[in-house]
Amino acid sequence: MDNSEHHRTVKTYVMRSGRMTAAQERSYKELAPVWCIPFENKKLNFIDVFGNTNPIIVEIGFGMGDATIKIAEQNPDINYLGIEVHKPGVGKVLSEIQKHELKNLYVIEYDALDVLETMIGDNSVNGFHIFFPDPWPKKRHHKRRLVQRPKTDLFTQKLTPGGYIYFVTDIIDYAEFALEQLTATPHLKNKYDGFAEPQQWRARTKFERKGLAADRAITEILFEKCSE
Numbered sequence: 001m002d003n004s005e006h007h008r009t010v011k012t013y014v015m016r017s018g019r020m021t022a023a024q025e026r027s028y029k030e031l032a033p034v035w036c037i038p039f040e041n042k043k044l045n046f047i048d049v050f051g052n053t054n055p056i057i058v059e060i061g062f063g064m065g066d067a068t069i070k071i072a073e074q075n076p077d078i079n080y081l082g083i084e085v086h087k088p089g090v091g092k093v094l095s096e097i098q099k100h101e102l103k104n105l106y107v108i109e110y111d112a113l114d115v116l117e118t119m120i121g122d123n124s125v126n127g128f129h130i131f132f133p134d135p136w137p138k139k140r141h142h143k144r145r146l147v148q149r150p151k152t153d154l155f156t157q158k159l160t161p162g163g164y165i166y167f168v169t170d171i172i173d174y175a176e177f178a179l180e181q182l183t184a185t186p187h188l189k190n191k192y193d194g195f196a197e198p199q200q201w202r203a204r205t206k207f208e209r210k211g212l213a214a215d216r217a218i219t220e221i222l223f224e225k226c227s228e
Helices: 022-035 046-050 066-074 087-099 112-119 139-144 151-158 172-183 206-213
Strands: 056-060 079-083 105-108 125-131 159-169 188-190 219-225
Touching: 022 087, 022 105, 046 079, 066 079, 066 087, 066 105, 087 105, 112 151, 151 159, 159 172, 172 188, 172 219
Parallel strands: 056 079, 056 125, 079 105, 125 159
Antiparallel strands: 159 219, 188 219
């Protein structure tokens, strides 16, 4: 992928090592041309991609895609766009898309912030799912955190009025930080008084199961874009 025009010096992620299984590699090779949208310097037309005008939910960093697949399968009338840089996870999701015959989930394998800035139109996204992003726990690395200003301004810019940002983490320090940053973001309002109640429709992720096994509390945050 050519990212010469979109080089971001401070990344919100680290490229994790990990070999693809034979099945993931096969799925990636065969299915990426069908279900992966290449990064391009132009805005996406969601109607062209999905063939309908259903709501659009963007998930940033879906990992191995456990929750992504389940949510898409349970909501066929909602369109999902997953953004991920971890190739084994992309391969796994592609195989699951084929297995479950999903028509409402596509993938972009690229830096999410570059995708938002370049390919996603303003006021076009009905929701963002950000589940268990890298917490970057060391204070000197906090600038790498995904959920912070001015990045949250970019999310708000892309949301439709009434659209939401749904953030989940098992790191309380990041939850408190994200709550502060979202509260300070213009045009957003918290749906709750502080942290959100658990959203029962959300499927558990691999990282969530690890957090629970380590006795870490799961914290959820849900903000909406104010109506014009």
